Amino acid sequence: MHERNSVADLAGILRGELNRYSAGEKLPSSRALVERFHVSPVTVSRALATLAAEGLVVTRPGAGAFRAEPRTAPARPGDTSWQQVALSADTGDEAVPRSVDASCVLASLAAPPPGVIELSGGYLHPALQPERALGAALGRAGRRPGAWERPPLEGVGELRAWFAREIGGPAGTVAPSGVLITAGGQSALTTALRALAPPGAPVLVESPTYPGMLAAARASGLRPVPVPVDGHGVRTDLLAEAFRASGARVFVCQPLFQNPTGAVLADDRRREVLRVARAAGAFVIEDDFARRLVHEGAPPLPPTLASEDPDGVVVHVCSLTKFTSPSLRVGALAARGPVLDRLRAIQVVDTFFVPRPLQEAALELVGSPAWPRHRRTVAAELRSRREVLLAGLGRELPALNAEFAPPGGFHVWTRLPDGTDEGALAAAALRAGVAVNPGRPFYSAEPPAPHLRLCFAGAAGTAELTEGVRRLRAAYEGTDAGPSGA
Structure with missing residues (x-):
């Protein structure tokens, strides 16, 4: 067919003959098409490629060409506008709004565009993360006997003991039985806030403070009440007044290298925070996120508030994440008294447990020479x-x-x-x-x-x-x- 030897002509003929074949049925071979239409193998190949690009033919190397499955009509776009009503409807007696504002958290987690220098982050640059040590620890952890079994709900015993030593210090004032392993610091903060205050209740916070904690408090239905911070930490004279004025029963603080100011709570204020909270019948959530981020040449670190609190005022939160990698989401909650059972119950309901391989990897890492x-x-x-x-x-x-x-x-x-x-x-x-x-x-x-x-x-x-x-x-x-x- 010299008059029909172009690729376009051959593609047109084949397109018109496709109805002879069922979906998935094989078309004549390239050799048969060459002989029938008196064209070159290249022309046949290009004609079939044209039909494949149109979605009419599927070519399989070594098998041939097949009629494609018929295209289905695109699904009708769904109408989700009803959700605006469902998510906002209430019975008239809710104490707090149901919406959750995660904008500040999303902003802190978002990677900057290419070419932008990041002075806004909250994690170590990848060059500072112990990637090789983490990889080796994860590999060793995966080979541990029982590493893939269900862990104890409170956490792997050896890891709880390690956190207890870190939190309690040389005096050993924190027992492993008082430690719960959590999926990072943010999860621990959220659990503590939910355990200690009912929806609609006030909670005292440092001002300024970590936006992720404010978001977690508001998402739990709590009302953050600010207490100013200066170069020596929270103003304890204003803290006592804030407890009296608000009726709050929870104070959230970062005594060490406070975010964002970097302040370290002065010794006299450390004692005063515990005294004022105890007098108010209130808890102190100690967010000790930065203890391992001490700079070279810094003065000796003060002990945790939890290590100096025999009365169960302090609920301690800490994590390995900031010091290692954003993906090593392993942290701990430490508490004394009945509140520990409530913390445990909330964590179990929310997450069951932290995956055991991750706990085992954390244990391998902190015990390694690296x-x-x-x-x-x-x-x-x-x-x-x-x-x-x-x-x-x-x-x-x-x-x-x-x-x-x-x-x-x-x-x-x-x-x-x-x-x-x-x-x-x-x-x-x-x-x-x-x-x-x-x-x-x-x-x-x-x-x-x-x-x-x-x-x-x-x-x-x-x-x-x-x-x-x-x-x-x-x-x-x-x-x-x-x-x-x-």
Whole structure:
């Protein structure tokens, strides 16, 4: 068929003959088509490829060409508008809204766009994470006898004992029986909040404080009541008044390297926090998230509040996640008295238990020679990064007041000049290629001044920190967010 030897002509003929074949039935072989239409094998191959691209034919190497299954009509788009009513409907006697605002948590977990320097994160940069040690620990854990069996609901005994030693210190004031293994610190915080306060109740929080805790409290139906923090931790004179005025029975605090300020609770205030809470008949949730993030050369760390509390006032929360990897979600709750049973019950109902292989891997990691090496490496690197960031701010952005050099943790808390639009500045910084955290989400009520939180752990290194400060300066100078443009 010399007049029909083009690819398009042959594809048209074959397209018209497809109705002769059932779905899935094999078409004539390429050799048969070559002989029938007097065309080259290349023409046949290209014609079949045309039909395959149209979804009419399926070609299988070595088997031939087959008629494709008929296309089904696209499904009708569903109508989910009814959910707006169902999710908002109430009986009129609910104490709190049913909606959950996770925006601040999502913002902290989101990876910045490519090319953007991350000064907004809450985890170690991958270069600082002990990936090889984690991989080796996971491999050893998977080969442990019984590693894939169901773990005890409270957690693997050896891991509970390790956390008890870490929390109780040399005096051994925390027993392994008082420790529950959790799926990271956020899960532990949520469990503690739900256990200690009913929906609609007030809960005292530091101001500023960790936005993820505020989100967890509000999602549990609690009303955060702020208590101001200064360079020595929470203002205990205001804490006592806040208990009296609010009737709260829970106070959440971070005594060590507080997020975002980096403050360490002073010795006299440590004693006062326990005394005031005990007098109010209230619990203290001690979020000890940063104990392993101490910087090289820092003064000796104070003990945990839990280790100095024989009366069961303190519910202690800690985790390995910040110090290792976002995916090693292993933490602990420690408590004394009847509250431990309630914590355990809530955790079992919510999650059953933490997967045993993950617990075994954590146990392998903390018992390996890599663990103390990792602690030394992180301590030295965090100190170096903190100093580079503070030096860069002093040189490039003296208008950002960052007088306090935290001896641990990831963050520097900087106060902006009065009248600065911190949200506009953060947006301008992102356009300039550096991600920072505006201060507003760290407050449960109106903030006293504009702030930025700058993280020095998520950048690739000190050179990237220096460049990040330079980009932040360009954003500050090039936007109308500053006080002159307010």
